[in-house]
Amino acid sequence: MSAAVKYTLGRVGLFAVVVAALWPVDIDIFLKLIVALLFSAALSFFLLKGWRDEMAEEMAAAAERRRTEKEQLRSALAGDDQAATGDAGTSTDQVTGDAGSSTEQPGSSDSGRGPAA
Numbered sequence: 001m002s003a004a005v006k007y008t009l010g011r012v013g014l015f016a017v018v019v020a021a022l023w024p025v026d027i028d029i030f031l032k033l034i035v036a037l038l039f040s041a042a043l044s045f046f047l048l049k050g051w052r053d054e055m056a057e058e059m060a061a062a063a064e065r066r067r068t069e070k071e072q073l074r075s076a077l078a079g080d081d082q083a084a085t086g087d088a089g090t091s092t093d094q095v096t097g098d099a100g101s102s103t104e105q106p107g108s109s110d111s112g113r114g115p116a117a
Contacts, residue, residue: 003054
């Protein structure tokens, strides 16, 4: 079961328990619900700390995975095939299969990288 589902069910469960505990008290139903909401929030801060931390870790991992995939997609769309393939030793000419341009000199190790500085 997902950590987010566990934490959500825990929060709802705590709210239900507090509402049940306040049921015999003779106050307005809306006031009971508000008090139950406040008490269950305070209790969940302490009682559900582990599940909350687990959920935060899952969310952080998913965000990092999405960020990595987004960067790979941007690199591929920009034409940077090295980042898209993940092969740092492969030049753009090697990936696309180009034999070279007419301005390239034989024996040049700087193929496809612009003028040498």
